[in-house]
Amino acid sequence: xxxxxxxxxxxxxxxxxxxxxxxxxxxxxxxxxxxxxQKPGKAPKLLIYxxxxxxxGVPSRFNGSxxxxxxxxxxxxxxxxxxxxxxxxxxxSYPPYTFGQGTKLEIK
Amino acid sequence: xxxLQQTGPGLVKPSQTLTLTCAISGxxxxxxxxxxxxxxxxxxxxxxxxGRTYYRxxxxxxxAASVKSRIRIYPDTSKNQISLQLKSVTPEDTAVYYCAxxxxxxxxxxxxxxxxxxxxxxxVSS
Numbered sequence: 001x002x003x004x005x006x007x008x009x010x011x012x013x014x015x016x017x018x019x020x021x022x023x024x025x026x027x028x029x030x031x032x033x034x035x036x037x038q039k040p041g042k043a044p045k046l047l048i049y050x051x052x053x054x055x056x057g058v059p060s061r062f063n064g065s066x067x068x069x070x071x072x073x074x075x076x077x078x079x080x081x082x083x084x085x086x087x088x089x090x091x092x093s094y095p096p097y098t099f100g101q102g103t104k105l106e107i108k
Numbered sequence: 109x110x111x112l113q114q115t116g117p118g119l120v121k122p123s124q125t126l127t128l129t130c131a132i133s134g135x136x137x138x139x140x141x142x143x144x145x146x147x148x149x150x151x152x153x154x155x156x157x158x159g160r161t162y163y164r165x166x167x168x169x170x171x172a173a174s175v176k177s178r179i180r181i182y183p184d185t186s187k188n189q190i191s192l193q194l195k196s197v198t199p200e201d202t203a204v205y206y207c208a209x210x211x212x213x214x215x216x217x218x219x220x221x222x223x224x225x226x227x228x229x230x231x232v233s234s
Binding site for chain 2 (some may be wrong): 001030031032034036042043044045046049050053055087089091094095096097098099100101102
């Protein structure tokens with residue numbers, strides 16, 4: 001199975017900051033990558049698919065990039081509602097679909 | 109608007125069978141452009157995809173190797189829902205279980221879990 005590794009595992013930032021989360025695949029996955037946001041007690045919410053395509057209704061401050069093995073999720077100008085845990089997930093080789101371990105973004 | 113509504117018990121005894129149901133509204137379980145998945149989440153295992161069912165001229169299933177000998181995912185077309193059965197559960201199966209849709213329009217680059225159920229916390233304990 002393809003292993004997805006996110007970094008950092010957690011970090012703190014302030015509203016208005018620009019933050020970047022990294023996801024690395026154990027082998028090339030093209031652009032078959034999605035990003036999700038999860039808040040406590042809620043299901044994950046799709047933010048980005050195809051590595052860079054914004055899901056309908058997701059604010060434009062979220063941006064995804066990368067291909068192959070290295071991907072990034074950038075949030076420009078953090079808002080209070082953006083403090084959550086973020087996951088990457090590959091759709092290149094399945095079964096199984098695999099997720100990263102998550103990056104928890106906390107308020108500084 | 110697509111909604112997935114999960115039902116099922118929150119407590120299952122070790123060695124018994126866990127059964128959860130996911131009722132679908134706003135889409136069809138028999139859709140040729142969707143797959144219906146079960147995913148679980150625990151502190152020790154993170155988000156773990158368990159398997160899926162989907163209809164493409166006939167019903168198909170795929171399962172994760174970690175649970176393949178114990179799992180069954182199946183549709184109920186009369187109720188427009190899917191169900192998860194996980195046999196011989198142990199405390200390691202304690203997790204929040206989610207059903208989720210992949211809306212597949214023929215381009216794999218568009219694949220993603222775009223709709224999720226609300227989640228069901230299942231505890232395996234005597």
